[in-house]
Amino acid sequence: MTPEEYCRDKAAPAGSNLYYSTLYHDPQVRRKLHALFAFYHELSEVLCESSDPGAARVTLYWWFEEIGRLFSGEARHPITRELSQVDSANYLSQPELMGCVAAMAQVLDTPETGAYRDWLERHSAASGTIWKAAGQACGCTDPGKLAVLAHAGCCYGAFELLHHLRHFARLGLNILPSELLTGHNLFLETVIQPDYGEAAQRFFADLFERLHTDMETCLAGLQGEDAGNLLFSRVMLKIQVALCREYQSDPVQITDSRISLTPLRKLWIAWRTARKSVVPAKAGTR
DSSP states (O other): OOHHHHHHHHHOOTTSHHHHHSTTSOHHHHHHHHHHHHHHHHHHHHHHHOSOHHHHHHHHHHHHHHHHHHHTTOOOSHHHHHHHHSOOTTTOOHHHHHHHHHHHHHHHHSOOBSSHHHHHHTTIIIIIHHHHHHHHHTTOOOHHHHHHHHHHHHHHHHHHHHTTHHHHHHTTOOOSBHHHHHHTTOOHHHHTSTTOOHHHHHHHHHHHHHHHHHHHHHHHHTOSTTTTTTHHHHHHHHHHHHHHHHHHHSGGGGGTOOOOOOHHHHHHHHHHHHHTSOOSSOOOOO
16 A cells, blocks of 8 residues: 555545545645645554554554654655655644644643633644644645634544543543533543433534634635635535534433535535535546
């Protein structure tokens, strides 16, 4: 398997959200996006699939070393080898990638946050950085839109982490905004109980409503010039907005199962969004 194939299979396997979000981009741009999001998914899996926080920290420390090797021309991992092969000079920096790893490690060390805004901001150095870099890889240079992309990335990272709420709870880690929990007179142990209750329903409904509003605001900020270049972000946000609506109808499903849109619905969202955008090139073939 080549580094390019590894990144594609890691970040955007057929039927995944990112697969449809990048479907209408130029093949070379799509390759850059796959490499960036593969890096993020690789780190995320360290957090969300390891039952031993100590082992996860060791793996993340290895990634610090690997990023150093990437920028010294000695990359070993398929993802960093792919990042070294695509044109990344203008949108990747060693401090930013190391900051991404450090932000992931912070979830293990000090996961709890206070207010909802602080909860989102915790993802700025990880998924926020990746989304901003992805926008730059697509040719976006507008500081305002890059800031919107960074915030959209925070929403993306927070939303994805919610799907692993029980995993972190088993490790004794609270990844929910603690002030919002307190505001609903709840504790982490309460919201993950099988019987839930109306208070837990209201808490998750409140959380998804806030995420939904933020995602819609990001979508509005990505309209106009560069809309075609930033197609991946708009499709991804629309898929996540649709998922938020699904969870709002039955909020506590987030603790039990992962809702997914059908491939046909994702394709419809991608096609319709692309049709309304000025896309830089036709979709390539895989």
